[in-house]
Amino acid sequence: MNIYSSSQSIQFDTNSVVTVGTFDGVHAGHQKIFHRLIESAKESGARSVVVTFEPHPQIVLQKPGRDPIQLLSSIEERLQLLDKSGISDVIIVPFSTAYSQISSEDFVRKVLVQDIGLRKILVGYDHSFGKDREGDEKLLHTLGTECGFEVEIIPEFRVGDDSVSSTKIRHALLDGNLDHANAMLGYPYMVEGVVIEGHRRGHTLGIPTANVKPKNAHKLLPRNGVYFVSSMIDGQLYYGMANVGLRPTFTEDLVPTLEVHYLSMDMNLYELTVQVNFIKFIRDERKFDSVDLFLSQIVEDRNICFELVESYQHI
Structure with a gap:
């Protein structure tokens, strides 16, 4: 697995199938996205690319006086789990207060299309991104038509009655419901x-x-x-x-x-x-x-x- 410290440090052609997110915990829902990402990349002879952020945006944007942010995985643990999944390339975007002001449209056009060479993007059904999290499925489809990339939305992944999310896993761990947390993660919490x-x-x-x-x-x-x-x-x-x-x-x-x-x-x-x-x-x-x-x-x-x-x- 190739690891890049920023989108500016690479020279990709327009042959990247991409997903974007913090992927805290790299849980079973994330793994479903990665499986489809790799599958789609192989179908078109493209590279499978994960774009993630460090530090975690919640840490950077946390307001003073709030309880410390607690995460399921460090960047090292995320990379370890991503490597196991078979992803070909990971781009770690250095996140900052200034970076948080980039609009979702600029992020797609300048980072994903211009720097990475976006051919297709896959995201979860509830994914949002960019300044004030204004980027959504509708915007991706609009920009996909303009910039010439495909969009695929991955449906929710459920374990029992719960739609899997990093937040629900954190709650399960703090409630002592380890069995359910591990089922949502897809591996023992570490x-x-x-x-x-x-x-x-x-x-x-x-x-x-x-x-x-x-x-x-x-x-x-x-x-x-x-x-x-x-x-x-x-x-x-x-x-x-x-x-x-x-x-x-x-x-x-x-x-x-x-x-x-x-x-x-x-x-x-x-x-x-x-x-x-x-x-x-x-x-x-x-x-x-x-x-x-x-x-x-x-x-x-x-x-x-x-x-x-x-x-x-x-x-």
């Missing part, structure tokens, strides 16, 4: 981070944990609680038990942290980058009246995770 030095309390109690600091400050952590998770480390798959939360039995952290106790592992992970895949929500985080009660619950949680290992060998 958090990539660096293992940092902790209080070594887990090691003292006989349950050593890796304290994982997300690499992206805007990365969403799921609802506070205990989870069954997995990680690929040095080419080997490890399962584990993770806690997201404030560790109320021992302290009252101001912000949630992520700790992972890997089952059947004896390895120093400090300063390593790990990807934690959230597979199953086990229970909410609780404050225990004593260390003994805490340890008793941890043993029970750990046993549940061992029982789950057999069911998730291929995750």
